[in-house]
Structures are given as structure tokens and as C-alpha cells.
Amino acid sequence: xxxxxxxxxxxxxxxxxxxxxxxxxxxxxxxxxxxxxxxxxxxxxxxxxxxxxxxxxxxxxxxxxxxxxxxxxxxxxxxxxxxxxxxxxxxxxxxxxxxxxxxxxxxxxxxxxxxxxxxxxxxxxxxxxxxxxxxxxxxxxxxxxxxxxxxxxxxxxxxxxxxxxxxxxxxxxxxxxxxxxxxxxxxxx
Amino acid sequence: xxxxxxxxxxxxxxxxxxxxxxxxxxxxxxxxxxxxxxxxxxxxxxxxxxxxxxxxxxxxxxxxxxxxxxxxxxxxxxxxxxxxxxxxxxxxxxxxxxxxxxxxxxxxxxxxxxxxxxxxxxxxxxxxxxxxxxxxxxxxxxxxxxxxxxxxxxxxxxxxxxxxxxxxxxxxxxxxxxxxxxxxxxxxx
DNA sequence: TTCAAACTAGTACCTGATTATAATATAAAG
DNA sequence: CTTTATATTATAATCAGGTACTAGTTTGAA
Numbered sequence: 388x389x390x391x392x393x394x395x396x397x398x399x400x401x402x403x404x405x406x407x408x409x410x411x412x413x414x415x416x417x418x419x420x421x422x423x424x425x426x427x428x429x430x431x432x433x434x435x436x437x438x439x440x441x442x443x444x445x446x447x448x449x450x451x452x453x454x455x456x457x458x459x460x461x462x463x464x465x466x467x468x469x470x471x472x473x474x475x476x477x478x479x480x481x482x483x484x485x486x487x488x489x490x491x492x493x494x495x496x497x498x499x500x501x502x503x504x505x506x507x508x509x510x511x512x513x514x515x516x517x518x519x520x521x522x523x524x525x526x527x528x529x530x531x532x533x534x535x536x537x538x539x540x541x542x543x544x545x546x547x548x549x550x551x552x553x554x555x556x557x558x559x560x561x562x563x564x565x566x567x568x569x570x571x572x573x574x575x576x
Numbered sequence: 577x578x579x580x581x582x583x584x585x586x587x588x589x590x591x592x593x594x595x596x597x598x599x600x601x602x603x604x605x606x607x608x609x610x611x612x613x614x615x616x617x618x619x620x621x622x623x624x625x626x627x628x629x630x631x632x633x634x635x636x637x638x639x640x641x642x643x644x645x646x647x648x649x650x651x652x653x654x655x656x657x658x659x660x661x662x663x664x665x666x667x668x669x670x671x672x673x674x675x676x677x678x679x680x681x682x683x684x685x686x687x688x689x690x691x692x693x694x695x696x697x698x699x700x701x702x703x704x705x706x707x708x709x710x711x712x713x714x715x716x717x718x719x720x721x722x723x724x725x726x727x728x729x730x731x732x733x734x735x736x737x738x739x740x741x742x743x744x745x746x747x748x749x750x751x752x753x754x755x756x757x758x759x760x761x762x763x764x765x
Numbered sequence: 766t767t768c769a770a771a772c773t774a775g776t777a778c779c780t781g782a783t784t785a786t787a788a789t790a791t792a793a794a795g
Numbered sequence: 796c797t798t799t800a801t802a803t804t805a806t807a808a809t810c811a812g813g814t815a816c817t818a819g820t821t822t823g824a825a
């Protein structure tokens with residue numbers, strides 16, 4: 388820090404990145420006041436760091452989350468369906484992120500794993516809507532944020548409207564989850 | 577529709593609302609081309625319908641979802657914790673929305689219900705992080721979008737690091753779910 | 766002291782708007 | 796057919812939050 392109470396360029400730019408990550412809604416003017424430098428300096432910093440302007444940043448946040456909310460909350464299937472034999476088996480992949488995990492341990496919260504399994508189980512049943520009746524599940528070992536979950540579902544038995552689906556989830560070939568789902572078909576396709 | 581292929585004012589304004597709900601990222605210019613009217617007409621429409629300008633709309637989307645993504649994906653607990661006796665019992669409430677349900681039937685996807693149960697089970701255990709080991713769950717009857725889920729958790733047994741938690745979920749006093757969770761404490765508080 | 770890096774200042778221009786005022790088109794009614 | 800009301804379009808000035816560029820000023824270290 389120099390005598391006028393300002394930070395060095397490198398220091399300022401580092402803090403700028405952090406600041407904008409936390410609050411992407413700050414104008415150059417806000418930032419110039421915050422760092423006690425001119426607007427032009429902020430602009431130069433953004434240019435050097437390849438940080439887009441306020442409106443673009445807001446738009447990015449909007450688009451990213453617009454997508455995200457619709458694909459996560461409203462997903463018909465959690466994860467990405469990579470293989471499907473309707474009524475027989477299916478495979479889905481879910482890339483876990485730090486948001487899905489406990490911040491202290493980076494261990495992915497169980498319900499994300501469950502969600503992938505359940506939605507895959509539903510996807511393999513060839514019916515307009517199936518509803519989970521009963522399931523028996525076991526988490527075999529903890530999953531860390533960043534792990535790529537590969538879920539494999541197999542229909543093991545069909546008895547009337549009841550479909551028994553077995554789902555196993557792996558991380559690098561190591562099984563981390565298994566679950567038995569009993570799905571009831573509401574209405575056939 | 578008049579002879580020049582344009583819609584009536586009322587009709588256009590109705591469609592304008594729908595269009596912007598679907599895609600809030602359209603400029604006045606985009607809209608004027610879409611409806612084959614002048615930009616000024618679009619502005620008058622927005623004024624009459626009290627629709628904010630593009631940038632404000634984008635900002636709204638950004639802020640709303642910024643919140644949402646962090647509170648839904650990153651939630652430590654799904655639903656709202658309304659009562660808690662650490663190590664003994666707890667109650668949480670989850671207001672279901674149409675996004676949590678299958679669009680065709682409005683039946684809430686099972687994993688949302690499971691998530692509420694699991695995260696409540698974890699909350700009642702007095703430990704820094706607990707991890708679900710095994711659970712046996714049953715969906716007793718379908719939940720419709722808009723239903724208010726009241727989850728009640730009770731610790732039924734403690735054996736070393738294993739905690740047995742029973743969770744029941746109700747809609748209007750009627751039970752819709754039950755689940756038995758075995759939680760393993762990783763590290764005590 | 767000097768010299769380059771860092772910073773500041775100023776100008777012209779851009780987009781997607783605003784507001785206000787005026788002109789014109791269209792449809793319905795007298 | 797003309798008047799009137801409503802709807803639409805045009806025109807100009809202004810704004811925020813920038814970009815892009817040029818030019819000048821500080822400042823700290825050699």
C-alpha cells in the first residue's frame with residue numbers, strides 16, 4: 388500500500404476479481420470509489436483482466452442461472468442421459484459441483500445422488516409418468532465435489548403396474564450407491 | 577387481425593406479456609420486428625403494461641435466480657426449519673411449486689420430497705457433518721404442486737456413530753411419505 | 766535526476782433505453 | 796363524406812454505463 392492509502396496495481400486487481408465474484412452488480416463508478424482510483428483505472432484493470440462490463444456481467448448471471456434453475460429444479464432427469472433401452476436399462480452421468488456439497492467437507496449431499504438415481508429409474512420405465520412407490524437405498528461411500536457420477540439402472544422385475552428397478556452409481560468404476568426402486572405406472576404411453 | 581396482418585392492440589399486448597415471460601431477453605427493437613409495429617408502439621405497450629426495460633428485466637432475472645440457485649442447490653436444508661430439538665426431533669416445511677412437478681400431471685417429483693426428509697434428518701443430528709448410510713423409504717400417496725409438505729423427524733435410536741432417524745411427511749395431516757435414515761457421524765461438534 | 770509504469774483526463778461514439786411533442790393513419794359515428 | 800377518437804409512427808433531446816482512443820500527469824525505483 389502506498390502513502391495515500393491505495394493498493395498496488397496487482398493487489399487491487401486481485402481484490403477486484405474477488406469483489407466482482409461476490410457482487411457482480413457493481414458499476415465502474417462504484418468500483419472506482421471503492422478503490423479510490425479513477426474510473427479509467429478501473430476500466431484498464433477490467434481490460435487487463437478481461438472482465439466484461441456491468442451489463443454483460445448481469446446478463447451472464449441471468450443467463451447462467453436462467454438455464455440452471457430450469458435444468459436443475461425443473462429437470463425431468465437429473466444428470467445427463469447417455470444410454471437408454473426403454474423398459475430394460477439406462478445410464479446417466481452427473482458432474483457434481485461444490486454447490487452440491489457441504490462447504491466444510493466437500494462431500495456431496497446425499498439427495499443429489501438419490502435424485503440422479505430416482506430420475507434415471509423413472510426414465511427407463513416406458514410410461515408417461517411413473518411414481519416411486521418404495522425404495523431401499525444405500526450410500527456405500529462418500530462422494531466428493533467434482534466427482535463424475537455414472538448411474539446404471541436395470542429393470543429387474545415387472546409385476547403388473549409395478550416395476551422393480553435397480554440403480555448402481557459409480558465414481559471411477561467404484562460403486563458409491565445402490566438403490567432398489569419400485570415404480571408404479573400411472574398411465575401407459 | 578387487420579388487413580395488414582397485424583394484431584389488435586389488446587391482442588398484441590397479451591402476446592407481448594407471454595413472449596417476455598418466455599424470453600425476457602428481447603429488446604424493444606426485437607419486439608417491434610416481431611409484431612411488425614414501430615419501436616414507439618412497443619414502448620407505449622410496455623408503459624401501459626408496466627413492463628420494465630430490457631436491462632431491468634435482465635437484472636431482475638439475474639437477482640432472482642442468483643438467490644434461488646444459492647438457496648435451492650446449495651441449501652443446507654431443503655424446506656424451512658420451523659422446530660428443532662437437537663438430537664431428538666425436528667420439523668420442516670416445504671412449499672412445493674409447479675417447477676418441482678411433472679408438467680403433465682402436476683405430481684411432485686419424488687426426489688424433492690426425499691431431499692426434504694434427508695436434509696431434515698441430518699439437521700436433527702447434533703454433528704458437524706452426518707452422512708446418510710442406509711434408508712428405507714416409502715411414498716404413500718402422490719403430492720401435487722402447491723401442497724405444503726410438513727416433515728417431522730424423530731431420532732429413534734443411537735448406536736455409537738449410527739443414528740436412526742424416522743421422518744414422516746404430511747400434507748394437511750395426511751401422511752404422504754415415511755423414511756428411515758441411518759446417519760453416520762463423521763465428526764462431532 | 767530521469768524514465769517507465771501507473772494513473773488520470775477528455776473526447777467521440779455506442780446501445781437500449783427515457784421523455785416529450787408532433788404528425789399521421791385508421792375505424793367508427795354522425 | 797367529414798369529424799372525432801384511438802392507435803400508431805416520427806423526431807429530437809437526454810440518460811446510464813459503458814468502449815476506444817489520445818494525451819497528459821504522478822510516482823517510485825534505478
